[in-house]
Amino acid sequence: MGIVPESDFTSTASNTTATTDGTDIAELRRIAVHLAETAAAHVRTRRPQVFGPGTVEDEAVQSKSTPTDPVTIVDTETEALVRRLAAQLRPGDSVVGEEDGGTLTDDPEAVQWVVDPIDGTVNFVYGIPAYSVSVAAVRDGKSVAGAVADVVHEVTYSAGLGQGAHRSVFGGWGARDDSIEKPIPLRCNAVDSVAMALVATGFAYAPKRRARQGELIAELLPEIRDIRRLGSAALDLCMVAEGRVDAHYEHGLNLWDWAAGALIAAEAGAVLTLPAPTSTGAAGELVVAAAPGIAAELSVLLDRIGVTTPIPV
Structure with a gap:
């Protein structure tokens, strides 16, 4: 089993370092957090509308790879939302998503957004409080920025390549309001x-x-x-x-x-x-x-x- 050191994180298939400069990574990280938190807010709003007592929408849940592998109407809505926002904020970028697909480009300079609109869909369906929205900026097959928004607890985990990882409350990444909890470094x-x-x-x-x-x-x-x-x-x-x-x-x-x-x-x-x-x-x-x-x-x-x-x- 190959091991990738902390300082050389890409994948076991490549050990080259990212060419994105630090300023670009910081901006991509900010966008990843914004996309993940905006999508998470949609997921939070929609769950009681779709799965509240006596309110399950028609065709709210369908099966994918097996009968026990679900996709919900909220998964597809949320990915569509992220795709629209990404197109507005980064019109030259493409998106690879769990629900609507896409492929990684061969262009080493292109940024692509890799999206899981609800990771933990079974938990989401059952109301178990452990599901998230995951958004990563990928360049040349390597993640250079990313955010995972814990939907229920309104907490976001984020990182930029070479910039460390942090935990922040929704709206807390980059906030200037002293009343908002500051991001906490992760170790x-x-x-x-x-x-x-x-x-x-x-x-x-x-x-x-x-x-x-x-x-x-x-x-x-x-x-x-x-x-x-x-x-x-x-x-x-x-x-x-x-x-x-x-x-x-x-x-x-x-x-x-x-x-x-x-x-x-x-x-x-x-x-x-x-x-x-x-x-x-x-x-x-x-x-x-x-x-x-x-x-x-x-x-x-x-x-x-x-x-x-x-x-x-």
Whole structure:
């Protein structure tokens, strides 16, 4: 399993540094926060309208890859909103989104916005307070700025390449009002033993992949402190950055699942293992973010029990 150092975060497929200058990254980060928070406000407003008692809209939920993999009308609305806002703010940029697609460009200078309108849709449908909006600015296959907005708690995690990672309340990034809580820098836990590590993970919708993931959990669980399954990979990665968990691993994520969260984790000191940005979830490759004190030991453990082997569908 390849490991990407904090100072060299891109992906396991590329170790070149971003060419975007610091001023551009700061502006892209500001836009990412604005897009994520505006979209999150829409999600907050729409949930009681769509899923409130006795108010479920017709065709509010449909299935995607499997019967248990939902997409809601709010997912599609929210991505459309982000696409409209991005076109207004950055008319020369394109968008790659979970619901309406798009492909990464070969132009190394082009900025693209990678969007997951609701990460944790099952939680959203059930009213479990763990779902987010994820927005990343990607250039030459590398995330250079990103934001993950925790919809329910009105908190945004954001990062710029080389500029660190922070947690802020909605409206708090760049605010000049002294009454608004200032952004809080993020740093991974100083854990130094896998045996004491709290590890987050997620499970696929495809039954065969899920069965294999269950087998791997059974092998991993005796070796660590405990497992957490939140249901939003983007929030899991931010929890690594914030020190609420010590590591996260998951098979079969798509770029929109990790583009913002992985950058936030890396800028908080995490060590990352990532597939190529063009890899699809169907390939079943592994994403790992780990606090630096356990990254090497965890890598050996995951390799020994077979977690590093892709689980394609």
